[in-house]
Amino acid sequence: MIKKIDCLGDFCPLPLLKAQQEYKRIKSGEKVVLITDLSCASSNIRDAFEDEKCIVEDEEEIPGIWQITIKKL
Template sequence: MKKIDCLGDMCPIPILKARKELKSMNVGDIVKVVSDHSCVLEEMQSNFRKHKITSEEVINGVWEIFIEKRD
């Protein structure tokens, strides 16, 4: 699993980082994006609809967003 640290990054930086990483991944691979901005989760869900996205707020104000690459 790849990890992208986006703590402190505002949109669209996390989206651009995730998009770049997804290009080099195979179907079924997972990337974990760590963010401290709630808007990042919403943007991930709207920008990567064709992929499977799950998330968890691991501590107050910090999210781990998992993107599983599909087609």
């Protein structure tokens, strides 16, 4: 399962809070995908999920728009 979250226009720390909330709901092997226009969201999410058993990947899909994927291991 992949849970997509639209965070376009959200200010810090909303993307991180939304990611943490959804991460708690998913099971091992599932993903949370955030779409954001906030450049610092990726580093904030990486830092916050550092101690979790997950993989965090980010990609700038369009200039100024990032897709951040968190996969629970």
